[in-house]
Amino acid sequence: MxxxxxxxxxVSRRRLLAFLSAIGLFLAAxxxxxxxxxxxxxxxxxxxPLVLMLDVLRFRxxxxxxxxKVLGQGLINGTLVSYVLLxxxxxxxxxxxxxxxxxxxxxxxxxxxxxxxxxxxxxNLAQLGLSVLILLGENAWVIGPxxxxxxxATGFLVGWLAQMFQSRSVWFREVRRALxxx
Amino acid sequence: MGRGETAVLNLPRMKGWDLIPLLLTLVxxxxxxxxxxxxxxxxxxxxxxxxxGQFVYPMSTDRYFPARGPLGTSVITxxxxxxxxxxxxxxxxxxxxxxHQHEPGQWAACLPNRIFLRIxxxxxxxxxxxx
Numbered sequence: 001m002x003x004x005x006x007x008x009x010x011v012s013r014r015r016l017l018a019f020l021s022a023i024g025l026f027l028a029a030x031x032x033x034x035x036x037x038x039x040x041x042x043x044x045x046x047x048x049p050l051v052l053m054l055d056v057l058r059f060r061x062x063x064x065x066x067x068x069k070v071l072g073q074g075l076i077n078g079t080l081v082s083y084v085l086l087x088x089x090x091x092x093x094x095x096x097x098x099x100x101x102x103x104x105x106x107x108x109x110x111x112x113x114x115x116x117x118x119x120x121x122x123x124n125l126a127q128l129g130l131s132v133l134i135l136l137g138e139n140a141w142v143i144g145p146x147x148x149x150x151x152x153a154t155g156f157l158v159g160w161l162a163q164m165f166q167s168r169s170v171w172f173r174e175v176r177r178a179l180x181x182x
Numbered sequence: 183m184g185r186g187e188t189a190v191l192n193l194p195r196m197k198g199w200d201l202i203p204l205l206l207t208l209v210x211x212x213x214x215x216x217x218x219x220x221x222x223x224x225x226x227x228x229x230x231x232x233x234x235g236q237f238v239y240p241m242s243t244d245r246y247f248p249a250r251g252p253l254g255t256s257v258i259t260x261x262x263x264x265x266x267x268x269x270x271x272x273x274x275x276x277x278x279x280x281x282h283q284h285e286p287g288q289w290a291a292c293l294p295n296r297i298f299l300r301i302x303x304x305x306x307x308x309x310x311x312x313x
């Protein structure tokens with residue numbers, strides 16, 4: 001097994017993880033600036049590094065990336081010490097486990113758009129279920145159509161952007177070649 | 183780009199298997215919407231869910247409702263057949279910006295303060311219900 005500090009194209013795995021985490025936080029900050037017309041709804045662009053690196057990073061590295069995203073987003077949004085953090089964590093980790101599972105199950109028959117759509121769907125269902133249990137009771141199902149509908153649209157957008165970056169970025173191609181053969 | 187070459191815009195495309203999560207999303211969202219629409223016949227009512235319980239008021243009677251949540255008191259106004267968040271102690275104020283709700287099926291929520299307002303309908307005449 002290679003050391004996390006081993007350099008790949010001048011970048012160690014650990015530094016790459018830090019770089020991707022920083023990109024995720026930057027995107028979370030951009031997302032924070034955008035107006036939210038309805039509660040619960042997010043654009044989800046801070047998930048792009050997670051979707052993009054699904055086939056490249058090891059699963060435990062993806063878990064670290066997801067954890068940094070949840071904590072950093074909480075810090076940026078001012079929700080670090082509130083129940084919102086629980087929702088964010090449940091949504092993010094449900095999406096990550098689902099995306100990793102469908103990637104293993106379907107392989108390349110699924111594009112990153114499909115992978116991201118699966119992540120968005122299960123993340124939203126988990127958050128809706130959590131809302132029923134601890135927040136709004138049965139009323140939570142009322143907001144289901146809006147959450148699932150907009151979640152599907154943003155999931156599509158995130159997958160589309162990740163797929164576009166994956167197919168065009170020379171940097172990504174180099175990093176993938178180095179890390180996957182590592 | 184040389185003469186005679188055309189730019190090909192190589193945009194990402196969906197694969198066949200990508201349609202499964204897309205269709206599942208549409209079916210689930212449509213199913214939940216259909217279940218909600220089924221319950222919207224009768225006298226319009228305002229249902230207010232708070233950490234202290236659920237309160238149901240007719241839309242026909244004007245009133246202010248102080249809904250207490252973990253952050254403080256969110257004030258809900260019911261007037262002229264409409265209901266809305268007048269004020270709320272939350273940071274983002276999305277609930278206030280959601281504006282006036284009047285049609286059965288419409289809703290507004292203050293998630294940080296755990297208050298949910300929903301316009302619904304009941305077949306029986308109701309003055310006030312609290313649960």
